[in-house]
Amino acid sequence: MGRRDLRAAASAALPVMLGYLTIGIPCGVMEAEAGVSPLWAFVVSATFYSGAGQFMMSSLALAGTPVAAMVASVSLLSARQTLYAAALAPHVSSAPRPLAALFAATVTDESFGVNLERFVSDDAWTPARATLVNLLSMLSWAAANALGAAVGPALAIPTAVMSFAMTSIFVCLLVGQRWAARTAAAALVAAAAVVALKLLGAGPLSVFFGAIAGVAAGLVADARARGRVVR
Missing domain, CATH: 1.10.287 (Helix Hairpins)
Known part of the structure; x- marks a missing residue:
């Protein structure tokens, strides 16, 4: 991965990163209300890395839902990730296994949309650039969650605004499709x-x-x- 790959990936990932900053801060606020520290908010966001799943976990935890029910609910919500592997596998089949594994572990709804469109329309798009898109997006999401957890309840953001911010990312990605x-x-x-x-x-x-x-x-x-x- 060189500087050219990083520049190309950053350009492609920028809309997702900005959207994640908007959504990640309120998600971090909810995590803080559930008792999660900024450090753990960053760690969870960089490992679990499922925006909808993290919102659901925080809501269920605040409602006192049993752990088994939380795991089942989040697993069902995240089951759509299996569809991404089938769509992206042909495009990363030639990549080294460690890179392919890292790519697969860091795909989300939004980075999937960006990378699939680039793989289809840009012959120069490589698994390395696609993985950088994933990682840049992930870091922006994790940083935003940590920031939200740090400021905590001081930011009173209505749930309706959070929901619209999440939906708006998908709308932007859809409009940008060919x-x-x-x-x-x-x-x-x-x-x-x-x-x-x-x-x-x-x-x-x-x-x-x-x-x-x-x-x-x-x-x-x-x-x-x-x-x-x-x-």
Whole structure:
């Protein structure tokens, strides 16, 4: 990894890093309310590294939820990560195993979107640059969590603002995509599925199954487009 790789990765990761700063501080505030110190907020964020999972853990801990129930809930919420491995595996198959393992361990929703788009559209994008995107994003998230835990209850940020900040990152990543039939199909089907499942009371499973539905719709749309090209 050289300076050129670092510059390219930093440029790609900057929107995610800024978004993580916005979301990570309120997440750290919630962790402080649950009794987590700034140091441990940084350590947890740099190892567990799941924004939605950390918000859920803090909320469940403050509500006095049993540990077994917390583990089960967060595991279900994070199950969507298995989808990322299947989508990214072909792009890092040539990377050394230590680098591929580090890359896989540091992928999140947002860095997945950035890296997948770069792998598809940029021939110069490498597993090393993708891993740097992950690590830069992770460090910004961990630092923001530590800062939030340090300032603690002094920052009274409404939950609605936190939720919108998290959603806004996904909106920005979606708008920045190169739109094609598969992109539109995946986005529309995933959104509709999540809303429908939420209304049906599926809870945390809504995101997981909604993501599966979106991926399936995108694959079908892409297969049809490829079939037309072949014919």
